[in-house]
Amino acid sequence: MQKISSRLNLFTESVIRKMTRISDEYGAINLAQGFPDFNPPIELTEALKTVAETGPHQYEITWGAKKFREELAKKQSKFMGISIDPEKEIVVTCGSTEAMMAAMMTVCNPGDKVIVFSPFYENYAADTILCGAEPIYVPLKPPTFDFDKEELRNAFKKGVKALILCNPSNPTGKVFTKEELQYIADLAQEYDTFVITDEVYEHIVMAPYHHTYIASLPGMFERTISCSSLSKTYSITGWRLGYIISSPDIIDNARKVHDFLTVGAAAPLQAAAVAGLKLPDEYYTGLTKMYTEKRDLFLKGLDNAGLKYTKPNGAYYVMIDISEFPFLSDEDFCIWLAKEAKVAAVPGSSFFKEDVKHLIRVHFAKRNETLNEAIIRLSNIKSLVKKI
Ligand code: GLN
Numbered sequence: 108m109q110k111i112s113s114r115l116n117l118f119t120e121s122v123i124r125k126m127t128r129i130s131d132e133y134g135a136i137n138l139a140q141g142f143p144d145f146n147p148p149i150e151l152t153e154a155l156k157t158v159a160e161t162g163p164h165q166y167e168i169t170w171g172a173k174k175f176r177e178e179l180a181k182k183q184s185k186f187m188g189i190s191i192d193p194e195k196e197i198v199v200t201c202g203s204t205e206a207m208m209a210a211m212m213t214v215c216n217p218g219d220k221v222i223v224f225s226p227f228y229e230n231y232a233a234d235t236i237l238c239g240a241e242p243i244y245v246p247l248k249p250p251t252f253d254f255d256k257e258e259l260r261n262a263f264k265k266g267v268k269a270l271i272l273c274n275p276s277n278p279t280g281k282v283f284t285k286e287e288l289q290y291i292a293d294l295a296q297e298y299d300t301f302v303i304t305d306e307v308y309e310h311i312v313m314a315p316y317h318h319t320y321i322a323s324l325p326g327m328f329e330r331t332i333s334c335s336s337l338s339k340t341y342s343i344t345g346w347r348l349g350y351i352i353s354s355p356d357i358i359d360n361a362r363k364v365h366d367f368l369t370v371g372a373a374a375p376l377q378a379a380a381v382a383g384l385k386l387p388d389e390y391y392t393g394l395t396k397m398y399t400e401k402r403d404l405f406l407k408g409l410d411n412a413g414l415k416y417t418k419p420n421g422a423y424y425v426m427i428d429i430s431e432f433p434f435l436s437d438e439d440f441c442i443w444l445a446k447e448a449k450v451a452a453v454p455g456s457s458f459f460k461e462d463v464k465h466l467i468r469v470h471f472a473k474r475n476e477t478l479n480e481a482i483i484r485l486s487n488i489k490s491l492v493k494k495i
Contacts, residue, residue: 118233122457129442130451136481138469139441139451141277141423142344145474147383148390151341154382158375167374169366170358171199171350175377178384183352186309186391187320189328195355198365199372203307203349206334208234209364210303210351211269214332215240219268224254226458228277228305235271243267244460249426250417252281256290263294269301272321275308278426278458278468280419282316292324302327306335307349308422310391313399316420322352329354332361339423339472340394341383346376398423398471401478405471408482413489423472426455430465432492437464447491448484 126139146152163172170176173193180193191197200206207230215221217239223231225244235242243262247254263270270291274283283291295302302321312318322331336349349372351361365371402419409416415428434440437454444467445451455466471478 114236114239117236121229121233123229123453126441126445126451126453129445133445133449133451135445135449135451136473136477136484137451138471138473138481139453141339141470141472143342143472144477145342147342148386150382150386151343151379154379155375158379163374163378165374167371167377169371170362171197171372172374172377174381175199175384178381179350182384187333187352188323189320191352192355196352196358198351198358198361199377200334200349200351200365201369201372202338202347203305203334203336204230205347205365205369206336206349206351207231207271207303207305208237209361209368210332210334210353211235211238211240212364212368213357213361214269214301214303216268220265222259222262222267222270222300223460224271224273224276225460226252226278226455226463227271227460228273229457231271231273231305240268242460246461247276247279247281249279252276252279252417254287259291260294263298263300267298267300269303270295271303271305273305274321275306275312275318275421277305277308277422278424278453278455279417280422280424280426282312282318282421283321285319288319288321289324292321292327295330296326300330302331304331304333304335306333307339309335310340310394311398311423312395312421313402313419314395318421332357337380337383340391341380342472343376343380343383346373346380348372348376348380401471401473401475404475405478405482408478409485412482412486414485424468424470426466426468427452428465429467432488433495437467441467444488448488450481450484 123140130137176193176197180191184191211234215238219240221240223242224247245262322333333352338344417426441454452467452469
């Protein structure tokens with residue numbers, strides 16, 4: 108019997124998605140996979156009802172419905188400060204997961220090297236391996252998760268094709284400063300490297316931080332493949348709507364990859380999501396305010412529970428330090444936590460290249476009542492541990 112592709116031995120199933128299944132099995136509050144337990148804006152759900160009646164229900168243009176691309180171009184041109192052509196510079200994808208994979212397949216040949224900051228969102232390693240490329244890891248050092256400039260330069264010196272930049276960063280909550288991004292941009296230009304971004308948390312950045320799009324830095328639009336999605340911005344993670352924005356040459360090729368991978372994102376959902384793209388600026392300030400309040404509420408609860416963590420400045424994840432608890436690994440701890448305390452978290456080791464086993468990731472994209480209940484349960488873990 109023939110063997111399946113050897114690439115598949117190089118990575119495991121997603122630990123984040125596995126933790127959702129474990130959470131459901133034990134009836135835990137799912138603070139593992141990052142998605143909200145509240146509804147999207149009413150404009151989107153109303154539009155979805157209308158679309159059910161009026162359609163479209165058939166294929167759209169493979170690289171995205173015209174109206175969707177036009178509204179997306181308007182919104183992103185405003186936020187990114189770059190004029191984006193909806194006809195030439197956008198591919199609409201099935202979530203940013205497909206956007207990242209398509210971006211990687213667009214630029215990488217087998218054997219190419221790709222810089223990945225560690226800790227990293229687990230898809231990047233799988234994406235790299237699936238397109239036959241080799242990840243070169245550069246550590247982001249706790250507690251501030253900064254990179255060492257020389258270490259990054261040394262990675263570029265290895266002759267890399269692309270760098271993956273998750274900003275704001277999942278899982279650390281780091282928001283890269285303009286100065287850090289300029290340093291990366293200078294290296295990318297000096298060493299002729301693409302930058303593939305994952306900016307799905309672009310609108311979840313807490314003051315005094317703010318989001319800088321690396322594509323907007325001088326000379327960077329041509330070499331940046333900006334990937335993002337509507338999932339987190341409009342609380343529609345299940346709609347699987349993402350996109351790539353880049354220069355016409357790159358987009359022309361990314362469209363080919365996307366077409367043969369998926370044909371296209373769901374037509375009715377693209378039509379309904381236009382209502383979200385048209386929301387006024389106040390929507391985005393409201394979103395930031397809501398997540399800032401949720402972060403503060405949640406961190407106060409962690410303080411009261413006596414848990415140690417790193418404060419995030421963006422996205423909606425918190426890394427909690429579990430060194431004080433007597434478990435052999437973060438995975439054992441997370442399974443125990445879901446089963447006994449009824450809170451699901453992601454073992455931190457699934458985000459690190461380095462051997463890190465003392466961190467877990469939780470998220471706060473939940474209704475305040477869910478967060479309050481989760482905090483009560485997390486406050487119990489010290490006494491539950493004593494009973495082991
Ligand atoms: N990005 C979210 C997370 O890190 C959800 C990932 C996913 O499962 N698509 O939890």
